[in-house]
Amino acid sequence: MISVSEALDQLFALAAPLPVETVPLVQAAGRVLARPVTARRDQPPFPASAMDGYAVPGAAPGQSFTVIGESAAGTRFEGSVGPGQAVRIFTGAPVPEGATRIVIQEDVTRDGETITLHDDLDENPYIRPAGTDFRIGQTVEAPRLLTPQDVALLAAMNIAEVPVTRKPRVALISTGDELVMPGDTPGPDQIIASNTFGLHALLRDLGAEPRILPIARDTSESLIHGFSLVGDADLVVTIGGASVGDHDLVARVAGELGMERAFHKVAMRPGKPLMSGRLQGAMMVGLPGNPVSAMVCGHVFLAPVIRAMLGLGTAPAPRLKARLSAPLTQNGPREHYMRAQLDGDGILALDRQDSSLLSVLGKANALLVRPVGDAARQIGDTVDYLPL
């Protein structure tokens, strides 16, 4: 059995960054910017008013000015402002030549075309210099997972299309005679395929394009048929059939189909029977069937693999630290990812840790990580965790 970090290294060696494609800006959020993009204009492109008021060439309390025109957002005042003159101006409008500040309209009394400034003037000039937000040539660096804020910035830079890494296509194959799809009517010995859907959701959130294939039954023929449906997937993920039972066929069938196996079995709990390799041009990961094992492997392995394929680098799932709010007994020979709850008092491993318990996983908001052979821990000790 290899360690979690050795398994991750081998997975990263199999996970090549995907090609670049161009998408319209409305589809850019959540995608990974693949190349730096450069602003095509200054913003604002002219000195702009930050407030509604009057543009004046300097201002003293009590001073009067004659209003000679108007500058609105989209339609500037053509001309300049001389001594004793003011231009009515609105937020976002170009500041006319000769004006050095904007006096907000709350600080002004207007009588016809004459304005008189109040005694308690707001001193802020309220002018945004040209290019104060960004200048032509300024870049948004890549790789970068684009947020809604980034999309707004790119739009302001007049970038209508962006180069992004293609979404990793992931084929999900559940295996087992006992499984039916949610909504179907299970026979007396059957259960519902669950982690398939949890993994689909996780992968979609990570920016992949997952596809659930028909459930493969516990026969070689059915599994071979399942593998024949993966199409152009970058990553094939099987669920179940990874262990040592008579009906656990995934490793054998994948081997017969020519899988170059990188590893099978990892010193972790849950998730021990994990396997991976390369199968017919795609990366393949065989997850254990126990629902919590599959989901934990999704967070610990599939998430970093998807990020690597997206060009976001090769790093394990980020870990944080917290203080224990209940003691822990000694850990065994496998790295343990304990379902845990984190709150203001610290982190607490939940009572029941069986890898079939989705209801416990649902209550957890963290996976508390116990290193191999970790000694017993006391309240207040610092531990690592992965947020869920």
Ligand SMILES: Nc1nc2c(c(=O)[nH]1)N[C@H]1C(S)=C(S)[C@@H](COP(=O)(O)OP(=O)(O)OC[C@H]3O[C@@H](n4cnc5c(N)ncnc54)[C@H](O)[C@@H]3O)O[C@H]1N2
């Ligand atoms: N003698 C041994 N038995 C087992 C070992 C071992 O080392 N020696 N390892 C155990 C561990 S650890 C795990 S984890 C499981 C993993 O087994 P498989 O990957 O072969 O998974 P299955 O046997 O097919 O299923 C396990 C369990 O999960 C349920 N399952 C499977 N797929 C789904 C799905 N898509 N949705 C919901 N539930 C699913 C399945 O019905 C079983 O209950 O092996 C241990 N055994």
Ligand code: MOO
């Ligand atoms: O490793 Mo299994 O995933 O402990 O339940």
